[in-house]
Amino acid sequence: MPAPPSLWWSDLEPTAREPLRGDIDVDVAIVGGGYTGLWTARELLRRDPHLRVAVLEARYCGFGASGRNGGWVSALFPVAASTVVRRFGLDAYTRLRQLLQEAVPRLGIAAQHDGIDCDFIQGGTLSFARSELQEARARHFVTAAADLRVPAEDLRWLERDELHAVARVDGARGAVYSPHCARIHPVRLVQGLASAVQRNGGDIYENTVVTRIVRGAGMRRPELLTTHGRVRADFVVRATEGFTPAIAHQRRSVVPLYSLMIATAPLDDSWWSDYGFLNFPTFNDERHLLVYGQRTADNRLAFGGRGSPYHFASTIEPRFDTNDAVFTHLNQALHDLFATLDAPITHRWGGPLAMTRDKFPFVNVDFDSGMCAAGGYTGDGVTLSYVCANALADLIVTPEQTTDFSSLAFVQSPSRRWEMEPLRWVGINTGIALATYADHFERRRARESHASRWLTRLLGE
Numbered sequence: 142m143p144a145p146p147s148l149w150w151s152d153l154e155p156t157a158r159e160p161l162r163g164d165i166d167v168d169v170a171i172v173g174g175g176y177t178g179l180w181t182a183r184e185l186l187r188r189d190p191h192l193r194v195a196v197l198e199a200r201y202c203g204f205g206a207s208g209r210n211g212g213w214v215s216a217l218f219p220v221a222a223s224t225v226v227r228r229f230g231l232d233a234y235t236r237l238r239q240l241l242q243e244a245v246p247r248l249g250i251a252a253q254h255d256g257i258d259c260d261f262i263q264g265g266t267l268s269f270a271r272s273e274l275q276e277a278r279a280r281h282f283v284t285a286a287a288d289l290r291v292p293a294e295d296l297r298w299l300e301r302d303e304l305h306a307v308a309r310v311d312g313a314r315g316a317v318y319s320p321h322c323a324r325i326h327p328v329r330l331v332q333g334l335a336s337a338v339q340r341n342g343g344d345i346y347e348n349t350v351v352t353r354i355v356r357g358a359g360m361r362r363p364e365l366l367t368t369h370g371r372v373r374a375d376f377v378v379r380a381t382e383g384f385t386p387a388i389a390h391q392r393r394s395v396v397p398l399y400s401l402m403i404a405t406a407p408l409d410d411s412w413w414s415d416y417g418f419l420n421f422p423t424f425n426d427e428r429h430l431l432v433y434g435q436r437t438a439d440n441r442l443a444f445g446g447r448g449s450p451y452h453f454a455s456t457i458e459p460r461f462d463t464n465d466a467v468f469t470h471l472n473q474a475l476h477d478l479f480a481t482l483d484a485p486i487t488h489r490w491g492g493p494l495a496m497t498r499d500k501f502p503f504v505n506v507d508f509d510s511g512m513c514a515a516g517g518y519t520g521d522g523v524t525l526s527y528v529c530a531n532a533l534a535d536l537i538v539t540p541e542q543t544t545d546f547s548s549l550a551f552v553q554s555p556s557r558r559w560e561m562e563p564l565r566w567v568g569i570n571t572g573i574a575l576a577t578y579a580d581h582f583e584r585r586r587a588r589e590s591h592a593s594r595w596l597t598r599l600l601g602e
């Protein structure tokens with residue numbers, strides 16, 4: 142088996158569970174052994190320990206984004222707050238925001254309950270502003286949030302001095318701070334979840350590719366055709382996120398976008414004492430093309446970002462997991478934030494995540510066909526997969542009850558499909574190019590205004 146592609150796998154081995162052997166009959170069959178599939182299995186079994194639950198995984202648990210991500214357990218939602226309010230109203234937005242905030246520590250407690258040591262530390266998150274434009278944007282973001290009833294204890298602007306007590310990066314003028322984020326070791330979480338599912342009576346079949354999902358209809362139950370047998374079930378849950386477009390009839394339900402990461406060798410205490418991050422806050426900055434970082438438990442910087450192109454017809458291939466231009470950009474961005482960084486980059490990797498047409502994640506349960514699905518988290522799936530799995534489990538086990546999870550505004554509210562090609566390719570790659578250009582333009586403007594201030598001072602003296 143080729144080496145699993147991320148820093149997080151460097152100290153852990155993928156599991157080698159047996160594939161499916163022959164036909165089986167279960168209550169709930171789940172396609173995909175990432176966070177969504179495994180949290181769903183866990184939550185189903187917690188609600189009803191007698192359920193027969195099987196997880197079918199094409200490779201090994203954590204092969205996908207769940208074994209490759211940046212380890213942000215955030216309260217972020219992929220859609221702008223103003224859009225959520227426009228579509229569902231302010232009360233629904235407030236409930237969603239509060240539930241996501243509560244989900245961060247709840248996820249940590251759930252992991253602890255299952256004996257999973259995934260380096261969970263809730264140190265909050267910082268978005269640094271490093272130019273006048275970034276500062277203006279960050280301050281506006283905080284003011285606009287306050288207009289949507291977000292209290293200052295949930296989101297606030299830190300002036301430079303206050304920020305320096307928490308963390309420093311070069312050129313920071315201040316930062317937006319939210320306490321609602323933790324950092325984890327992603328693979329420890331996904332492996333721990335898989336073990337917990339098995340301990341609680343669920344079955345996991347690895348190296349078992351689901352080749353077809355057959356909808357139920359009337360008295361006919363849904364079923365899965367796999368490389369190793371047939372699975373009949375009352376409910377089939379599709380939890381395949383960035384790999385979804387490879388499944389028949391799903392090519393346009395989400396698009397796969399690639400996020401890439403790099404990690405440094407461990408940095409020594411004296412280096413960290415210059416930059417802080419004592420409480421391990423996750424961090425990014427206010428640029429348009431997203432970047433994200435964390436200080437790992439073994440004192441590395443793990444740093445990722447977007448910028449990889451969308452591939453025509455939603456193609457997913459292992460070679461897209463790396464991209465030299467994006468790795469170079471990440472390296473530059475990291476050195477820009479931490480000017481004294483001289484540790485080597487030891488790991489480079491990436492993987493696909495999924496975005497829906499309107500950027501809303503989805504939780505769908507169709508009681509007629511038995512077809513269920515959750516995903517479309519864009520880059521915020523660590524917490525959202527936990528939330529959506531709870532919604533799925535509530536809908537499947539207690540459909541007659543309205544719960545905090547099942548009543549979330551976006552649950553049972555499917556997104557429309559993506560456009561046909563070449564419109565997808567043109568639209569998405571234009572968006573990526575515009576974000577890249579906007580950052581480039583802002584950097585140049587910041588450099589020029591810095592130079593002109595310097596010149597004015599010089600001439601004035």
Ligand SMILES: Cc1cc2nc3c(=O)[nH]c(=O)nc-3n(C[C@H](O)[C@H](O)[C@H](O)COP(=O)(O)OP(=O)(O)OC[C@H]3O[C@@H](n4cnc5c(N)ncnc54)[C@H](O)[C@@H]3O)c2cc1C
Nearest residue numbers: 173175176177199205206207210211213351382521522523
């Ligand atoms: C580089 C990167 C960084 C990220 N950083 C963050 C972050 O810091 N915070 C955050 O919140 N989110 C982040 N994300 C997103 C987050 O990791 C995902 O949203 C989340 O892991 C999705 O989990 P999942 O279980 O839905 O999908 P996945 O983990 O992708 O799992 C899907 C599984 O389905 C399996 N599968 C697919 N097709 C089949 C089939 N036909 N038969 C059987 N099995 C199949 C795959 O092998 C895979 O294991 C990041 C993503 C990437 C790629």
